[in-house]
Amino acid sequence: MTKKIAVLPGDGIGHEVTAEAVKVLERLRRDFGLKVTMDSAPVGGTAYDVYHHPLPASTLALAKQADAVLLGAVGGYKWDTLPRELRPEKALLALRSELQLFANLRPAILYPQLASASTLRADIVAGLDLLIVRELTGDIYFGEPRGTRTLANGEREGFNTMKYAEHEVERVARVAFIAARKRNKKVCSVDKANVLEASGLWREVVIRVAEDFQDVELSHMYVDNAAMQLVKAPKQFDVIVTGNIFGDILSDEASMLTGSIGMLPSASLDAQNKGMYEPIHGSAPDIAGKNCANPIATILSVAMMLRYTLGEPMLAERIERAVSKVLDQGLRTADIYTEGMTKVGTKEMGDAITQGLM
Ligand code: IPM
Ligand code: MG
Numbered sequence: 257m258t259k260k261i262a263v264l265p266g267d268g269i270g271h272e273v274t275a276e277a278v279k280v281l282e283r284l285r286r287d288f289g290l291k292v293t294m295d296s297a298p299v300g301g302t303a304y305d306v307y308h309h310p311l312p313a314s315t316l317a318l319a320k321q322a323d324a325v326l327l328g329a330v331g332g333y334k335w336d337t338l339p340r341e342l343r344p345e346k347a348l349l350a351l352r353s354e355l356q357l358f359a360n361l362r363p364a365i366l367y368p369q370l371a372s373a374s375t376l377r378a379d380i381v382a383g384l385d386l387l388i389v390r391e392l393t394g395d396i397y398f399g400e401p402r403g404t405r406t407l408a409n410g411e412r413e414g415f416n417t418m419k420y421a422e423h424e425v426e427r428v429a430r431v432a433f434i435a436a437r438k439r440n441k442k443v444c445s446v447d448k449a450n451v452l453e454a455s456g457l458w459r460e461v462v463i464r465v466a467e468d469f470q471d472v473e474l475s476h477m478y479v480d481n482a483a484m485q486l487v488k489a490p491k492q493f494d495v496i497v498t499g500n501i502f503g504d505i506l507s508d509e510a511s512m513l514t515g516s517i518g519m520l521p522s523a524s525l526d527a528q529n530k531g532m533y534e535p536i537h538g539s540a541p542d543i544a545g546k547n548c549a550n551p552i553a554t555i556l557s558v559a560m561m562l563r564y565t566l567g568e569p570m571l572a573e574r575i576e577r578a579v580s581k582v583l584d585q586g587l588r589t590a591d592i593y594t595e596g597m598t599k600v601g602t603k604e605m606g607d608a609i610t611q612g613l614m
């Protein structure tokens with residue numbers, strides 16, 4: 257059956273990196289039997305410029321009726337002064353919540369070819385392969401009440417609400433345990449249960465879910481310690497499961513262990529494995545339009561799409577092998593460049609990977 261992919265390039269380097277990922281998809285379609293249709297629509301600041309809204313109804317409709325969404329990145333200086341409701345980032349949050357993409361999978365894998373690109377010592381990160389499962393539709397990101405108010409003394413105050421309902425914790429914990437079963441069978445749940453009620457409940461529910469996964473080892477860690485352990489001894493982790501805001505922060509940290517945020521893909525899944533796939537890096541307006549962004553994170557996001565939503569694990573592996581091969585050949589975009597390698601641009605990297613899809 258032909259599946260539908262909605263392509264939402266977004267802003268900044270989002271355009272350049274999704275163009276390379278689409279190239280890869282087109283080659284898979286032409287030469288390797290992948291049956292997909294692709295339709296694109298604007299999102300973020302690019303959409304705001306035309307429709308005066310970062311997530312136009314037509315874009316949301318396209319995303320809703322697709323089987324999978326490929327998203328580039330959103331945001332840029334130009335839109336930073338808009339009211340919060342109209343900022344590009346709002347489109348991303350609305351897509352996550354409208355499509356009920358509650359489970360965000362962010363793998364941090366160190367390609368051996370890039371061990372020296374990490375800012376950490378090679379022996380600390382060599383062989384690193386961890387997966388952060390971040391809850392994506394709850395927590396302080398969406399909790400009500402929120403806003404700003406004026407206190408009795410005339411001073412203004414901003415406020416947000418961190419909260420988690422049991423079912424929200426339960427479903428994301430299940431995703432983490434199921435993922436761990438296919439890996440090294442360890443889940444570390446990260447919270448701040450020593451201080452926060454929301455975290456206390458989070459921990460209780462995770463412990464309850466763990467009863468259904470006796471073959472998986474569960475541990476708990478406070479988020480401050482987790483931040484430290486990630487740079488001290490990152491290889492102790494297999495799967496980390498955590499809430500929205502802690503996951504936001506820890507996944508940026510984990511990405512740097514691998515040398516470049518330009519390498520890391522992500523998947524955001526609903527209960528039926530419909531997903532939105534995006535690189536974890538942002539729109540990088542400072543380098544946009546210069547053909548120097550790394551398209552690998554987006555191309556690897558396509559591999560995740562093939563694996564989780566499109567049911568094509570062999571094609572996913574084909575992409576991953578092609579990426580590994582171009583790295584073996586010494587091709588590097590600027591963000592992962594080290595001396596002695598061949599520096600290439602976004603397009604050249606995309607072409608090499610597309611050709612490498614043997
Ligand atoms: C991410 C980003 C987003 C988030 C921003 C752009 C809203 O940092 O996907 O990690 O905070 O979730
Ligand atoms: Mg983030």
